[in-house]
Amino acid sequence: MDEKNTKKMLSAAKKRWKDTTLQQTLTKNSERIKSFHNLSNKEITTLYTPDDIHKDDYLANQNFPGQFPFLRGIHPNLYRGRLWTMRQFAGFGSAEETNQRYKYLLDHGETGLSVAFDYPTLYGYDTDHPCARGEFGKCGVAVSSLKDMEILFSGIPVDTITTSMTINGPAAIIWAMYIANAEKQHISKKINGGTIQNDILKEYIAQKSYIFPPEPSMRLIVDTFEYGFKEIPRWNTISISGYHIREAGSTAIQELAFTLADGLEYVKAATARGLDIDAFAPRLSFFFNAHNDLFEEIAKYRAARRIWAQELKKMGAKKDRSLLMRFHTQTAGCSLSAQQPEINIVRVTIQALAAVLGGTQSLHTNSMDEALALPSEKAVRIALRTQQIIAEESGVTYTVDPLGGSYYVEWLTDMMEEETYRYFDRIERLGGVIPAIEKGFFQREIAESAYRYQKEIDNHERIIVGVNDYQLDETIGIPILKMDEKGEERQINRLKKLRKNRDNQKVRERLDQLRKAAEKDHNLMPFILACVKEYATLGETCQVLRDVFGEYQELAIY
Amino acid sequence: MGKIRVLVAKPGLDGHDRGAKIVARALRDAGMEVIYSGLHQTADQIITTAIQEDVHVIGLSLLSGAHMTLFVDVATLAKKHDLQNVLIIGGGIIPEDDIPALKKAGISAVFGPGTPVEKIVEYIETYVKR
Amino acid sequence: MKTVEQQILAGDQQAIARLITAVENNSPVAIDVMRSLHRHTGHAHIIGVTGVMGGGKSSLIYKLSSVMRKKGLKIGIIAIDPTSPFTGGALLGDRIRMGELSDDPDVFIRSMGTRGMLGGLSGAVYDVIEILDAAGKDVILIETVGVGQAEVDIVKVADTTIVLLVPGLGDSIQTIKAGLMEIADIFVVNKADKPGADQTVAELESFLDVYAPTVSQRKPVIVSTSVKENMGFEDLHEQIQLHYMFLQKNEKVVEKRKIRYEVVLVEIIRKRLMGLIYDQKRLTQTVDQLVSDVVQRKLDPYTAADTIFSSLIK
Structure with missing residues (x-):
């Protein structure tokens, strides 16, 4: 009663302030622009005060970190205990070259690995497939067989570091190679965890590195969930990703809503198989983007934690661990300019700060030259140093969720949550996530936002420093990474040799067993493992599944 | 005079189609007829489409770094089919150092990240051969 | 050197594509080729x-x-x-x-x-x-x-x-x-x-x-x-x-195709009439004037159309 009255009085006082104090200023000088809209196209007002916060029951809506609904964080003392994992996404050329880069990064204080694969690998093709033409090693490292995986991790202790692998369509196969390599090193039971991205829904929605249609893809993913919590319980069998949705042009709200909707879809698929939600939910992890609007990004992570905890509880999760939304963050590649590339260091700093203030569990900071080419060593080092400065010098790690209670951030958090639930309703009305994909709903929403953003820049309604204002006529002086030109040849020769020297009789048998298992509804992980251990290549193993499952065709959505 | 017809194509395996789609829409809004190829096109498919659709312009978009192979493939095949009147332009993550070689191969212009779309419209309207 | 007609008959993709562009743009050259293709x-x-x-x-x-x-x-x-x-x-x-x-x-x-x-x-x-x-x-x-x-x-x-x-x-x-x-x-x-x-x-x-x-x-x-x-x-x-x-x-094919070619004929006539009305400078101005008169209630649309038709038939 008292609180309500206070709020009413405050609202009245605020109106008076608007009509008098603020109005006087506005009469003298109009504001720089007519209205202020954030990146999600939501209007932001001059001032936020306690009466803007509607979810104001602290214990129910915010509570303490480590307690439901985990708005303020999943750990009670967050970075006071342990810093986030500094994990730089890297991979290019041959396994040999990338192996060297990993060792370089670990030497410079990186605490986890993150593997980028090249396009042929992402699509389940071997390096010598015709579709792989021109793509070898360009966007990541080529891994066509267990042999490449062995080289990639030679001298790297997979029992002490954790590895994240950005792989989706053929995730089960690549993961099987990682496990098989650890077995060869006699440390399979001691794998110190890691992550496979394994998030196919966002591929259909945004990133487009899909292979199979939705149904068999979902089956493969649930297979990995099941295998994971039984055999390698510390492994994150999925990283439900908003990053690519955002890079494809969505707003922060769309990123939040679509990613969580995908997450809930995986939970549904796994429980439909009969898996115990408390067995697999603790192994679900997330991956978000960090763009330039500092407060909006922070609010996004906070809202994500609360929505996830609420929804998992509704779906029957009992253990606290099942409710925790743990996430990795990468700064926004799409926000970087090719012009005056050095200024990207500043953008990345703001974005990284958002991720840390939002309570991320691990972080990749982009290198300044990524709008030009693959990052050079120096650029990668500066990106890593950015994280180290935030961690060691900025002081933002001293307390948990330092922006909690900011009227603006709390208002943003609540608003983004509301908008997310509005999207959930729309998706539900379309029949769920997969039907919505098949109707092109997400793709159209993202294309609209991307087009609007570009128009704003073209019309100078949004200023991007160095791009549409503050330009400089200069030649770009950043050293660009050159790859070993012999890499592709070496890789193709290795493949040829491998196909000749392995036990081809056994390879055929294993592939045949995989085919039969795929036609029925066995969990495919053991069969895939058996194939890769005999050095069946990625392309061969994937082809068996392509034959059984078919391939996905994109929709015509702009 | 008839409308300018443009083929916006994504060669290779790269799935980043944000830029290609934005450009396709912008060209449409500038009054052109835009044929969008979709993802994963081979050079053969791109050139056959360009011939059948009788386009004035082929716009290639690629962010995977494979442009030195794939853009050049398309330009070479265009020459083989006598499409010297077709303007071929490219966009994506393309290092400055690669541009001279691309131009030599037959890519008339390269547009990097941050290019305003009107600049592409203007370029086409200026250099299109009809 | 083959004529366009021969190239089309031989299924030459480039020739087909270019002729389509020409008909889309109502190019007069295309009409002659179309005349010879029909048979x-x-x-x-x-x-x-x-x-x-x-x-x-x-x-x-x-x-x-x-x-x-x-x-x-x-x-x-x-x-x-x-x-x-x-x-x-x-x-x-x-x-x-x-x-x-x-x-x-x-x-x-x-x-x-x-x-x-x-x-x-x-x-x-x-x-x-x-x-x-x-x-x-x-x-x-x-x-x-x-x-x-x-x-x-x-x-x-x-x-x-x-x-x-x-x-x-x-x-x-x-x-x-x-x-x-x-x-x-x-x-x-x-x-x-x-x-x-x-x-x-x-x-x-x-x-x-x-x-x-x-x-x-x-x-x-x-x-x-x-x-x-x-x-x-x-x-x-x-x-x-x-x-x-x-x-x-x-024999329904014939019936069907009669329907189609009737549409084709009407379409050709429509295009020509529109061309006659809009392509000649003099008449374009007349149309413009007539439309203004209709707006100002000096004329009704039917009488305006009569004026255009009589100048065409002349």
């Missing part, structure tokens, strides 16, 4: 595919064409998308669905904008059909715009008209535009893997029981297909052939 036409079976947006028309055409290719048929595909009435631009994206057909030398695909035509077709579509027919295509598939409007013009163009429906779109057959229902020779219930497909087929059957066949005087058949399961396309092709055989046996 080489009449071979192709013209199939129209229409239906609601999101029904999967492009995918259906792709799958159907794959079946036809296996039987050795040469195919022309005309895919029509809307032109923006404001900018005159168009985004033509139907090729995305055409997969490996897009570089099959015996398949010619052309995307067209409506360029101001209503009714789901493009003004140049009649000429494009003639060109592809003369170029030796056995089958010409025409995909209409599909914006859910009554795209009934296709029936005047096609020998066989396929109307595509999907389960769960608009719930009931009753809500589909009546005109669309009456033009079908073959109904395809696509996405037959989806729930509700059986219901859609059942509703269609009862609809057909009460509706007497109109345009072709043959009771339409219903075919279920699924792109996802790659199912029903052989059956669809067979039904298309059966329909064509029915037309041929009963």
